[in-house]
Amino acid sequence: MTGTTSEELLAAQACLRLLHTARAALSDTTTVSPAATATLLAGPIAEADDALRRAGLAGNEAVLIDRIYDLTPPPRSSERPAAAGHAPLSRSCAREGGRS
Template sequence: MTGTPSEELLAAQACLRLLHTARAALSDPDAVSVAAAASLLAGPIAEADEALRRAGLAGNEAALIDRIYDLAPPPRTVAAPRTEAATALRPRAHEGSTS
């Protein structure tokens, strides 16, 4: 998040809140009517629009995406591949073998 102006971070946060609200509102169309989803999204849409305008990101999707990536936690490291020695030490009683 270094080097990103606070207005841009606020805009990215507002867009993420909109995304999460949209996912929740639209995830089960049987539970939430279209009218109710539109009502639920009106506030977050207005907030995101205003935050984007203040940050100068309205219409600049590339810069917005960069700011959203700035908010993401660093990727987790992938565990090292298992070695043959570690695999050999694993108990085999639960692998479906009856012997």
């Protein structure tokens, strides 16, 4: 995590919490109403917005993605290589896709 400030780390963590909350809330729309989903996401959205502002990352998705990757542990050497013809997405490719 070279070059990552504590504020950037907190912002990346808040965004990951928002992502996990959104996935959980949206995974079964038969049990969670749209109104309940909005209520569940309001807190994590506000937390992520505030953390992004404090870290100076609001509107700077490329740097934010780098900080989120900093939180991702490196792949274990025991993990299988990607299937034939399907190379893993590199950091630079993921960042390029986020800049559109």
